[in-house]
Amino acid sequence: MSRALLLSAFIIFFIRSGLAQSSLTGTWTGNIMGIRLVFHFSTVSGKPEGTMDSPQQNAMGLPLQEITVRDDSVLCLMHTPAIRYAASRTNDSTLSGTWFQSGRSFPLTIHRLDDSAARAYAPPPRPQTPHPPYPYHSDSVEYDNTGKTVHLGATLTYPEKGGPFPAAILITGSGIQDRDETLFGHRPFAVIADYLTRRGYAVLRVDDRSAGLSTGDVTDATSADFAGDVETSLAWLKTRKEIDPKKIGLIGHSEGAMIAPMVASRRKDIAFIISLAGPLSGYTTVMYQVRTPMQHSHAAAQDIHDVLTKQRIVLDNVMKASDSAAFMKGVDSDYRRYCDTVPDSLKPKLSTLVAPAIFTAALAPQARVLLSPWYRFFIRYDATPYYSKVKCPVLLLGGEKDIQVHNAADMPAIAAILREHGNHRVETRLLTGLNHLFQHCHSCTVMEYGKLEETFAPEALEVMGDWLDKIRRN
Numbered sequence: 001m002s003r004a005l006l007l008s009a010f011i012i013f014f015i016r017s018g019l020a021q022s023s024l025t026g027t028w029t030g031n032i033m034g035i036r037l038v039f040h041f042s043t044v045s046g047k048p049e050g051t052m053d054s055p056q057q058n059a060m061g062l063p064l065q066e067i068t069v070r071d072d073s074v075l076c077l078m079h080t081p082a083i084r085y086a087a088s089r090t091n092d093s094t095l096s097g098t099w100f101q102s103g104r105s106f107p108l109t110i111h112r113l114d115d116s117a118a119r120a121y122a123p124p125p126r127p128q129t130p131h132p133p134y135p136y137h138s139d140s141v142e143y144d145n146t147g148k149t150v151h152l153g154a155t156l157t158y159p160e161k162g163g164p165f166p167a168a169i170l171i172t173g174s175g176i177q178d179r180d181e182t183l184f185g186h187r188p189f190a191v192i193a194d195y196l197t198r199r200g201y202a203v204l205r206v207d208d209r210s211a212g213l214s215t216g217d218v219t220d221a222t223s224a225d226f227a228g229d230v231e232t233s234l235a236w237l238k239t240r241k242e243i244d245p246k247k248i249g250l251i252g253h254s255e256g257a258m259i260a261p262m263v264a265s266r267r268k269d270i271a272f273i274i275s276l277a278g279p280l281s282g283y284t285t286v287m288y289q290v291r292t293p294m295q296h297s298h299a300a301a302q303d304i305h306d307v308l309t310k311q312r313i314v315l316d317n318v319m320k321a322s323d324s325a326a327f328m329k330g331v332d333s334d335y336r337r338y339c340d341t342v343p344d345s346l347k348p349k350l351s352t353l354v355a356p357a358i359f360t361a362a363l364a365p366q367a368r369v370l371l372s373p374w375y376r377f378f379i380r381y382d383a384t385p386y387y388s389k390v391k392c393p394v395l396l397l398g399g400e401k402d403i404q405v406h407n408a409a410d411m412p413a414i415a416a417i418l419r420e421h422g423n424h425r426v427e428t429r430l431l432t433g434l435n436h437l438f439q440h441c442h443s444c445t446v447m448e449y450g451k452l453e454e455t456f457a458p459e460a461l462e463v464m465g466d467w468l469d470k471i472r473r474n
Contacts, residue, residue, distance in 0.1 A: 023092060024048060027118035030110035032099055038121045039110065041067070051185060053121065053450075060450030061123055061185025123185050128455040130194035136160055137242075142213055145232040152232060153213025155179055157193050158202035158242050166247035166271065166472060167202035169233050171226075171256030174378075178212045179205040181253065184450030188437060192251070195461045201468065202243055206233055222377035223255060227262040234263075234270075247271045247472070249392070251464070252278065254405065254436070258381055265389035272471055274395045274464055277402055277436055280410040282381035283315055292403040293445065303352045309338055310352075314363065314370065318379055324367045332360050387417045393425040393471045394418060397463060399434030401444040425471075429463055 025048075028039040038053040050064040085108060087097025093112040098105050113121070132138070139156045158165050170189045172181045180187035193203040209216035209229065216229070230250065238245040249272035252260035257278025264270040279285040290311050294304045313334045321327035336356045347353060354362075369375060387394075396414055398407025411428045418426045435441040438460045439452045 027113045027121055028095070028110040029113060029121065030108050032106045032108055037108075037110070040121075040123065051123070053123075055121075057447065059184070059447060061183070124451065125453055126185055126187070126455055127453060128191045129187050130190055134194070134197075136197045140213075141236075143232070143236040145216075145228070150209060150216035150229055150232065151214060152206055152216075152229060152236075153179070154204055154206040154233065155193070156202065156204050156237075156240070157197040159197060159200055162200070163242045164244040165200065165202040165242060166249075166468070167204065167237060167243045168196060168249050168251045168274070168468075169230060169237065170203060170205040171230055171250060171252035171259050172206075172208055173254030173256055176208050176211045176218060179207045181205075183437070186437065186449070186455040188253070188456045191456045192461065192464070196465060196468070199465045199469070204233055204237055220373050222373050223259055223381065224262065224377065226255075227259045230259060230263050231267075234267075245269075249273060252276065254278070255378075258282075258383065261383060261386035261390050264392055265386040268391070270392050272393045272395070272468070273390065274397060274467070275411075275414070276438065277398050277405045277407060278383070278396065278410070278414070279381070279405045280383050280413050282378040285405055285410075286315060286379065287311060288406045289404055292406075296403070296445075300349075300351070302346065302350055306342075306350050306352045310335065310359070313338065315379055318370050318376060321371065324371055327367055327371055328360060328364060331363060332356060335359055383414055384417055387414055388421045390418060391423055394423070394427075395464070395467045396426065396428040397438075397460065398428075398430050399436060399438055400430050400432050401434055401441050402436040403444060404436040404446070427467065431457065431460055431463070434460065 024041045025043055026041060028041070030037055035054060035056055038055065039050060040053070041048060041050040043049070048067040050067050052062045052064065053060045054062075085097055085099045087095040087108070087110070090096050090109075094109065095111075096109040097107075099108040100106075134157070137156075137158050137160060140153070141156055142151065142153050144151050158167075170179075170181075170192065172189070177183070180190040189205045193205050196203050206229070207214035208226070209218045209221065217225075234248060237243050237248055246269070248270070250260040250263060250270060251274040252258070253276040257275040260273045260275060260278070264273055287308060291304060291308055294307060313331055317327050317330040317334065321330055339353070339356060342350070342353065394415075396411040398405065398411050400408065407430055411430065415426045415428050418424075431438070433440050434457050435444050435449070436446075437449055437455075438457050439449065439454045440457055441448055441452065
């Protein structure tokens with residue numbers, strides 16, 4: 001859910017002197033205050049693409065959502081928080097400029113590496129990523145919502161023979177994702193679509209607003225708005241002769257697994273839901289994301305308590321503040337009150353305790369994001385009112401090593417909600433050794449995602465396929 005990586009950001013490059021698209025292709029690297037950044041640029045079907053690595057932070061394959069090359073500039077975009085890099089071309093292998101982040105600026109010069117040096121920074125292999133030719137149809141499609149305010153680009157895959165086919169709409173997790181849910185060089189939705197299509201299902205995977213070929217407002221959009229986009233995809237899918245309109249279901253990952261029951265709670269035409277690491281509550285999920293890494297790193301109990309208390313202060317004020325001024329005032333007041341309750345004898349033992357002025361100063365640059373409509377909606381999210389109205393079959397699937405969603409607690413709770421309201425067509429599967437992305441993991445941290453070759457565990461794919469076959473027969 002949360003991808004609070006230092007360099008997972010909104011990045012703008014302005015590269016002067018008539019840089020040609022072909023001359024950008026390659027691996028480039030530079031340093032900011034000792035932190036090495038590596039950029040991988042390529043050209044696919046005449047269109048520039050790219051990713052960025054921060055090896056020291058174990059952040060690999062961060063996608064550049066948009067790269068635009070013009071006569072005198074190239075524009076590269078990633079999202080949240082805001083970072084800008086403005087550079088000019090010194091020569092064919094050097095770009096020099098300034099990196100702007102959080103009100104500060106840093107000089108950054110990046111150099112193109114020759115083939116030999118670039119091999120040291122080659123992205124890890126992704127053996128599960130499917131490549132053409134495919135033994136099925138794969139159509140790139142585009143369509144609009146009824147108000148023409150959102151334009152969606154997508155890929156529809158379906159078997160070569162037979163039909164009409166049962167279908168699944170894939171719904172991405174938090175952050176702006178492309179149709180493959182590309183993250184750290186992994187393309188999990190491409191893997192899922194390939195597997196299910198080979199098993200006889202049609203699959204629609206869709207670019208989020210402002211990613212890939214999709215457009216639409218993201219500044220003020222919430223999960224509720226994205227639920228509307230899913231309904232737009234559902235309406236379009238029903239127009240395809242290859243699709244059985246009575247057998248269309250939803251497969252959501254993380255935030256996408258929040259959105260799926262939102263859609264199904266108000267419609268009777270959803271055939272099934274597969275929830276991949278879907279949270280029960282936004283608030284408790286954030287607390288889990290803060291607590292679990294500290295526990296895994298064997299942090300002192302008093303430090304964990306201190307950090308969780310500060311997190312609650314922030315979240316509580318996010319929920320009640322009317323604007324940023326009220327938010328900062330509330331946080332300052334609540335934090336000072338908390339500090340007054342900490343015994344003087346304990347303060348030296350708290351490595352995480354800071355003075356109120358330092359705490360609020362560090363928080364101030366984050367206020368805009370914390371008070372965004374999307375984050376406020378997420379913090380207030382509770383799955384109960386949605387799942388209490390869901391009547392279709394539901395598969396709740398989660399990884400036992402997930403440190404971003406507490407599957408071991410959330411899945412039984414969601415299943416209980418469904419059963420309490422008369423829906424007994426629910427199954428839960430907690431898969432041993434898998435993380436939030438359904439990879440077999442070792443350290444099982446967020447930073448490990450990009451280092452793992454596996455994109456999506458085969459047993460998770462098999463559970464999904466077998467369950468779909470079972471409900472298809474019934």
